[in-house]
Amino acid sequence: xxxxxxxxxxxxxxxxxxxxxxxxxxxxxxxxxxxxxxxxxxxxxxxxxxxxxxxxxxxxxxxxxxxxxxxxxxxxxxxxxxxxxxxxxxxxxxxxxxxxxxxxxxxxxxxxxxxxxxxxxxxxxxxxxxxxxxxxxxxxxxxxxxxxxxxxxxxxxxxxxxxxxxxxxxxxxxxxxxxxxxxxxxxxxxxxxxxxxxx
Amino acid sequence: xxxxxxxxxxxxxxxxxxxxxxxxxxxxxxxxxxxxxxxxxxxxxxxxxxxxxxxxxxxxxxxxxxxxxxxxxxxxxxxxxxxxxxxxxxxxxxxxxxxxxxxxxxxxxxxxxxxxxxxxxxxxxxxxxxxxxxxxxxx
Numbered sequence: 293x294x295x296x297x298x299x300x301x302x303x304x305x306x307x308x309x310x311x312x313x314x315x316x317x318x319x320x321x322x323x324x325x326x327x328x329x330x331x332x333x334x335x336x337x338x339x340x341x342x343x344x345x346x347x348x349x350x351x352x353x354x355x356x357x358x359x360x361x362x363x364x365x366x367x368x369x370x371x372x373x374x375x376x377x378x379x380x381x382x383x384x385x386x387x388x389x390x391x392x393x394x395x396x397x398x399x400x401x402x403x404x405x406x407x408x409x410x411x412x413x414x415x416x417x418x419x420x421x422x423x424x425x426x427x428x429x430x431x432x433x434x435x436x437x438x439x440x441x442x443x444x445x446x447x448x449x450x451x452x453x454x455x456x457x458x459x460x461x462x463x464x465x466x467x468x469x470x471x472x473x474x475x476x477x478x479x480x481x482x483x484x485x486x487x488x489x490x491x
Numbered sequence: 492x493x494x495x496x497x498x499x500x501x502x503x504x505x506x507x508x509x510x511x512x513x514x515x516x517x518x519x520x521x522x523x524x525x526x527x528x529x530x531x532x533x534x535x536x537x538x539x540x541x542x543x544x545x546x547x548x549x550x551x552x553x554x555x556x557x558x559x560x561x562x563x564x565x566x567x568x569x570x571x572x573x574x575x576x577x578x579x580x581x582x583x584x585x586x587x588x589x590x591x592x593x594x595x596x597x598x599x600x601x602x603x604x605x606x607x608x609x610x611x612x613x614x615x616x617x618x619x620x621x622x623x624x625x626x627x628x629x630x
Contacts, residue, residue: 450498457500464504468539471512472500474527 299336311345319353326357341365362400369404375411388414392422399434406442415458438463444473503535512544531565542575
């Protein structure tokens with residue numbers, strides 16, 4: 293990711309009269325955060341995300357990806373995976389930002405969304421609770437026009453169900469395909485710990 | 492006893508939902524299926540739902556027969572009006588007992604080829620069966 297040529301290569305992927313429609317960014321090794329990227333690379337990715345031709349984006353393993361990266365984009369399909377993983381498997385899932393300054397007032401026109409709840413858009417209910425009593429109007433939910441939603445859970449206890457239900461509530465009128473995945477990582481982790489200490 | 496509404500997803504208000512897919516897979520442990528069963532059982536079904544796909548795959552531990560029995564009852568009663576079911580199982584998960592096969596349309600058989608005769612015998616009850624034997628492994 294420190295390759296100085298990368299920003300130039302990304303910039304070549306789109307222009308005023310052309311541009312890629314699908315972009316996948318998977319960071320499979322190492323701990324790389326959005327803030328840790330070079331300024332040139334962040335700017336080139338930001339320009340690509342805002343290309344009017346980019347319709348589908350996968351980002352995997354880029355930690356602390358900011359919501360603001362998607363303000364005003366035209367992306368219709370998101371796959372956002374392992375963005376803010378929990379420090380411990382049994383900890384609470386990622387919460388939406390409580391800062392109303394970070395809400396999206398011009399959200400992308402999302403139709404398809406795959407999430408493991410490590411990157412969460414503020415839902416209407418969340419934004420209403422934050423903005424309750426203020427003069428600021430509740431921004432439109434980026435989830436309001438979803439047709440396809442895939443949610444992956446590490447477990448399916450109440451807090452995860454609650455978060456998933458808030459997402460569902462935002463797309464009740466548009467959703468026609470729901471996929472629920474239960475991966476069971478917690479027991480896998482505990483089993484590995486048990487094996488380690490008994491070795 | 493009916494669980495709290497925070498323990499399952501409420502799907503009934505999704506007025507345009509046509510396809511629901513549930514995938515539970517783990518290769519070293521068995522996920523808790525209770526909340527999944529509760530979602531299937533206690534959530535109301537949108538009238539638009541016509542396809543239900545369930546993929547259960549566990550290679551490390553067996554699915555408890557009680558879990559499958561619960562799903563079996565739910566499928567044959569509550570979801571009987573769904574026109575297309577795609578149940579995708581890893582048969583070894585059920586080697587403790589008989590597999591309810593009336594609506595199985597897809598089987599990925601990795602190990603338990605001894606279950607195939609019972610699956611084939613149920614073919615007459617099923618509108619569509621597809622066997623995908625994706626690997627075989629000596630015991």
